[in-house]
Amino acid sequence: MRAVLGPTNTGKTHLAIERMCGHSSGMMGFPLRLLAREVYDRVRAIKGDDAVALITGEERIEPPNARYFLCTAEAMDRRGSGANGPHAFVAVDEAQLGADPERGHIFTDRLLNARGRDETMILGSATLEPMIRKLIPRAELVERPRFSTLTHAGSAKLSRLPPRSAVVAFSVEQVYAMAEALRRFRGGAAVVMGALSPETRNRQVELFQNGEVNYIVATDAIGMGLNLDLDHVAFAALTKFDGRRKRRLTPAEMAQIAGRAGRHQRDGSFGTLTGGGSRTGAPLEFTEEEIFAIEEHRFAPLTHLFWREAEPRFDTLATLIGDLEAKPEHEALKPAPQAIDLAVLKRLAEEPIADTVRGSGSVRRFWEACSLPDFRSVGVDSHARFVARLWEDLRGGYLGADFVAARIAELDRVQGDIDTLQGRIAAIRSWAYICQRPDWVLARDEMAARARAVEAKLSDALHARLTERFVNRRTTILMKSLGQDASALPVSLEPDGRVTVEGEPIGRLEGFRFGVDPDATLADRKMLLAAGERALPAILTQRADNLLGERLGELEIAAGAIMWQGRELAKIVMPPDFGEARLEFAREVTMLPDAARARLEAGLSAWLAAQLEPLAPLRKLAEAARDPGAGSEARALLITLIDAGGVVSREKAGLEHLPKEMRPFLRKLGVTFGALDIFAAALLKPAPRRLLHALALDRRPLQEAMLPVLAEQERLPAGYRPAGTQAIRVDLAEKILRAAFDKRAKAGERVTKGEGPQPRKAKAGARFRLDLSLPISIGLEEDNARRLLGSAGFRYHRARDLAEGALGPPAPDSWTWRPRRAGSSGGDARHGREDRGRARSEKPRGARKGPPRKGPPSGDRRPRPPKPDTSPARSGGAFDGLAELLGKKAGE
Incomplete structure (x- = not known):
C-alpha cells in the first residue's frame, strides 16, 4: 500500500490513473461525482467504452465487461471488490476528507478497508501523514512537490482582476453578485457550484477553458480536483x-482552493477582492501566518479522523x-457527528411509522431509505417526511x-429561472438515486434512463440561463479583439439587418441608419460605435445592393415618403402635373459611397415610377x-377636381360657369357629371x-377596399357621400339616382293606339312609382335609400290607408320630384324640408281620423291619397293588375 501525499498541482490523480491503467482491473473513489465523471472520460478515452464503468449515487454506467470502475466514495465497494473478487488496483482520492464532519466516516472506512489485489493507493494532502502512520503503519509514504509556485498577490478590485482568474464565494447570493459584476465590467463569467449537475458544470467550465470568458465564479467546490487553466x-x-456555524476557513482549506491557480509548470497567485470585508468594515485580508502557510504548503497535521460503524447490525x-x-476503538479515530441519514433514522424511529419496521430485512431496507441523500438541502424535518x-x-x-x-414527468419542465431549475435538478437527482437502487423500482433501467434524460434536459436549460444571465459574449470579444484599433473587428451584416462581430450583435441597421444595440453598457457604446462607423461604408454598400437586388418588395410609400423597415429613405415631391416625382433622400443615404448612392437613387426612382x-x-x-x-372654365373645373382628389360635389364645382359644349370634352377625360357629384x-x-393617401395628398380617412356602402362615420373617406346613417360611394349613388330619373322619365310616357309609348316631358311634382330594390341590393337600408334620393330632389309619399272595412291591397307608395332651389345643399342631412315631409308622411297607419285635409299635397303635411287611374295608359306592376281584378269583381 502506498500513500501519495502533497499539495494541489502535484499530479497525484494523474499518477493514480496511469497506475490503474497499467493493471488488469481497478477502482477509484472520488469526493465528487463531477471529479468521478472527469476521470471516467479520461480513462474511457484510453481503455474504450466497454471496459470502463461510472458509478455514482445518481448514475450508473456499467458495461457487462467493465474492468475499470470510477466511483464516488459512497458508491464504491468498501473493500475495493467487484463481481469477480478484489480489483487489481484500488485508489481513494482526497482521503484527508476523513476529517470532514458530514462525510468523513465514509473516507475513513475506505482508507481502512478498501484494498487492491496488487496495488492500493491513498491520495491526499500532506496533513494526512500522521493519520496514515497511526492507522496504517506499514504504508509507504510518498510526498510529491508542487509543480509550480503559488504567491500572494494582495487585494484587487473586481474590475481590475487579471484575465484567467477565478472568484471564490461561499453563498449562492454572493456567487450571483460577483458574476453579475463581472458581466458588466469584463463581459461575463462562467459559474460553478456544487449543486450543478455534471453536464451543466462541464459546459460552464468549457466556456472558461475555450476562452469564451476569462473569468469563473465558483464556490469552494472548485477546490476538489477541478483542473482549470487558472492564473489567479x-x-x-x-x-x-x-x-453549524459561520467560521473562518482554515489555512489548509484556503490552500486547497488557492492551489487551483497555476497549471503544471505555470505559476499561480492568490489574493482577495477589495470591498469584500466584514460587516465591521475591516478589510478582507489574509494574515501573515496564512500567507506563509499557503505559499510554503505547511499546515497543521490532522489529529483525528471521523469514524462510524460501516457494517451495523440490523436486528432492530x-x-x-x-x-x-x-465509539471507535482506535485513539486516532473519533465518533462521527450525527449526519443527516442518522438524524432521519432517529427521527422516524420515534414516530408510528417505526411499528411497520419488523425483522432484519425490513430494518436494512428502512436504513437504506433513510440513507437517501438530501439533494434538495431542505433539512432533517422535510427530508424525513420525504423518506417516510x-x-x-x-x-x-x-x-x-x-x-x-x-x-x-412532473419535473420535466425547462421553464423558470436559475433557482427554479436548480430546485428541479436537485429533485430529479433524488429520483435518479431511487431508480439506481437494485430492489426499489420496477423497470429500473428504463426509469433510470428517463431520470438521466430529464436531468440532462434541465442541465442544458440551466446552462442556457446561466450563460444568458452572466455572460456578455459581445463585450468579451470587444475586450479581446478591439484593443485600440476599431478596424481590427471582423464586422459583418446579417440578412435581418443585425451588425455582428464574430456572430455577436453590436447594433442594427434600420433602413440605412446604424444604431448601437440598446442593451449595450455605457462602457461598450464607444467601442460599438467605433467598430460600426469604421465598417459603415462597406456595410451600407452591401445593404444598398441587397435592397435593389432582392428586397424591393419590402419598400412602401407612406406619409409622402419611401419607407423601408420603418425608416424614411426619401421624401416624395410630386409636381403639379403629377409627372415624374422628385426624391429628397435622407441623411443616412447620403453617407453611401458615390457609386452606391447613384445606383440606389436610380433604382428607387424607377421603382417609384412603377408604383405611381x-x-x-x-x-x-x-x-x-x-x-x-381647354378654356378657362373647363380648366378651372379640372383644377378643382384635381385638388379634391378626383371627387367634388356639384355645389363646389362651379358648373354654372361651365359652357355645356365643354362637357363632352371633359367626359372624354373620364369625368362624370352626376346628379350630386362630379368625379x-x-x-x-x-x-x-x-396611393393618394400614402402620398399625403388626401388627408381624409383611408378606405382600403372602397366598399360600396359604409357605416356612419365622423369623417367620410374620399369618394363617399352621406346617406342617412350610412355612406355610399359616389359612383353607385349616381347609378341609383340615374335609375330614379329614368323611372320618372318613363312614368311620363304616353301611349298612342298603334304607335306604342311616346315620350313626353314629365311635369315637376307629378307622381310616379319607384322600386328601391337597386339601392337595397347595393347595401343601403331602405330608409337611407330614401334619404339619398331626397338629397337629389325626390320626395317620398306614403299611400293612404284603406278605409275601414275595405278589401284589397293598399295603393302603392309614390314619389315626386322637384328641382332643388339654386344654392341649396346637396347633402341629405341638410335637407330639413324633405326630412320633415318624409317624417309626416310616415306616421303609423290609422293615426289620423276623419277625412283628409283639403288643399294640394305638401311636404309640410300628409298628402291626399291619389285618385284611382283607370286609363289604359296607366303603367304599373302587380298592384295595378290586382286593383283591376278587384274592380271587375265589384262590378259583377
Whole structure:
C-alpha cells in the first residue's frame, strides 16, 4: 500500500490513473461525482467504452465487461471488490476528507478497508501523514512537490482582476453578485457550484477553458480536483457557514482552493477582492501566518479522523442506532457527528411509522431509505417526511413504474429561472438515486434512463440561463479583439439587418441608419460605435445592393415618403402635373459611397415610377388643365377636381360657369357629371385612393377596399357621400339616382293606339312609382335609400290607408320630384324640408281620423291619397293588375 501525499498541482490523480491503467482491473473513489465523471472520460478515452464503468449515487454506467470502475466514495465497494473478487488496483482520492464532519466516516472506512489485489493507493494532502502512520503503519509514504509556485498577490478590485482568474464565494447570493459584476465590467463569467449537475458544470467550465470568458465564479467546490487553466484565485470571502456555524476557513482549506491557480509548470497567485470585508468594515485580508502557510504548503497535521460503524447490525432499529453511535476503538479515530441519514433514522424511529419496521430485512431496507441523500438541502424535518412517504411505498415491495414515471414527468419542465431549475435538478437527482437502487423500482433501467434524460434536459436549460444571465459574449470579444484599433473587428451584416462581430450583435441597421444595440453598457457604446462607423461604408454598400437586388418588395410609400423597415429613405415631391416625382433622400443615404448612392437613387426612382402608375388618370386631368385650348372654365373645373382628389360635389364645382359644349370634352377625360357629384370614376378604385393617401395628398380617412356602402362615420373617406346613417360611394349613388330619373322619365310616357309609348316631358311634382330594390341590393337600408334620393330632389309619399272595412291591397307608395332651389345643399342631412315631409308622411297607419285635409299635397303635411287611374295608359306592376281584378269583381 502506498500513500501519495502533497499539495494541489502535484499530479497525484494523474499518477493514480496511469497506475490503474497499467493493471488488469481497478477502482477509484472520488469526493465528487463531477471529479468521478472527469476521470471516467479520461480513462474511457484510453481503455474504450466497454471496459470502463461510472458509478455514482445518481448514475450508473456499467458495461457487462467493465474492468475499470470510477466511483464516488459512497458508491464504491468498501473493500475495493467487484463481481469477480478484489480489483487489481484500488485508489481513494482526497482521503484527508476523513476529517470532514458530514462525510468523513465514509473516507475513513475506505482508507481502512478498501484494498487492491496488487496495488492500493491513498491520495491526499500532506496533513494526512500522521493519520496514515497511526492507522496504517506499514504504508509507504510518498510526498510529491508542487509543480509550480503559488504567491500572494494582495487585494484587487473586481474590475481590475487579471484575465484567467477565478472568484471564490461561499453563498449562492454572493456567487450571483460577483458574476453579475463581472458581466458588466469584463463581459461575463462562467459559474460553478456544487449543486450543478455534471453536464451543466462541464459546459460552464468549457466556456472558461475555450476562452469564451476569462473569468469563473465558483464556490469552494472548485477546490476538489477541478483542473482549470487558472492564473489567479481571488477570494470574495474568507468565512463560510459549515452547517453549524459561520467560521473562518482554515489555512489548509484556503490552500486547497488557492492551489487551483497555476497549471503544471505555470505559476499561480492568490489574493482577495477589495470591498469584500466584514460587516465591521475591516478589510478582507489574509494574515501573515496564512500567507506563509499557503505559499510554503505547511499546515497543521490532522489529529483525528471521523469514524462510524460501516457494517451495523440490523436486528432492530434500536440495535442499528446503537451500532451507528458506537465509539471507535482506535485513539486516532473519533465518533462521527450525527449526519443527516442518522438524524432521519432517529427521527422516524420515534414516530408510528417505526411499528411497520419488523425483522432484519425490513430494518436494512428502512436504513437504506433513510440513507437517501438530501439533494434538495431542505433539512432533517422535510427530508424525513420525504423518506417516510418513500417508505410507505417501499415496504410493500417495489415502486410501480407508472408512479415513478409520473414523478419524473412532473419535473420535466425547462421553464423558470436559475433557482427554479436548480430546485428541479436537485429533485430529479433524488429520483435518479431511487431508480439506481437494485430492489426499489420496477423497470429500473428504463426509469433510470428517463431520470438521466430529464436531468440532462434541465442541465442544458440551466446552462442556457446561466450563460444568458452572466455572460456578455459581445463585450468579451470587444475586450479581446478591439484593443485600440476599431478596424481590427471582423464586422459583418446579417440578412435581418443585425451588425455582428464574430456572430455577436453590436447594433442594427434600420433602413440605412446604424444604431448601437440598446442593451449595450455605457462602457461598450464607444467601442460599438467605433467598430460600426469604421465598417459603415462597406456595410451600407452591401445593404444598398441587397435592397435593389432582392428586397424591393419590402419598400412602401407612406406619409409622402419611401419607407423601408420603418425608416424614411426619401421624401416624395410630386409636381403639379403629377409627372415624374422628385426624391429628397435622407441623411443616412447620403453617407453611401458615390457609386452606391447613384445606383440606389436610380433604382428607387424607377421603382417609384412603377408604383405611381395608378395615378395615370389624375395625370391625364392635370395635362388637360394645362392645355390653353381647354378654356378657362373647363380648366378651372379640372383644377378643382384635381385638388379634391378626383371627387367634388356639384355645389363646389362651379358648373354654372361651365359652357355645356365643354362637357363632352371633359367626359372624354373620364369625368362624370352626376346628379350630386362630379368625379373621375377611375380614381375611385382602391389603388389610386391608397396611393393618394400614402402620398399625403388626401388627408381624409383611408378606405382600403372602397366598399360600396359604409357605416356612419365622423369623417367620410374620399369618394363617399352621406346617406342617412350610412355612406355610399359616389359612383353607385349616381347609378341609383340615374335609375330614379329614368323611372320618372318613363312614368311620363304616353301611349298612342298603334304607335306604342311616346315620350313626353314629365311635369315637376307629378307622381310616379319607384322600386328601391337597386339601392337595397347595393347595401343601403331602405330608409337611407330614401334619404339619398331626397338629397337629389325626390320626395317620398306614403299611400293612404284603406278605409275601414275595405278589401284589397293598399295603393302603392309614390314619389315626386322637384328641382332643388339654386344654392341649396346637396347633402341629405341638410335637407330639413324633405326630412320633415318624409317624417309626416310616415306616421303609423290609422293615426289620423276623419277625412283628409283639403288643399294640394305638401311636404309640410300628409298628402291626399291619389285618385284611382283607370286609363289604359296607366303603367304599373302587380298592384295595378290586382286593383283591376278587384274592380271587375265589384262590378259583377
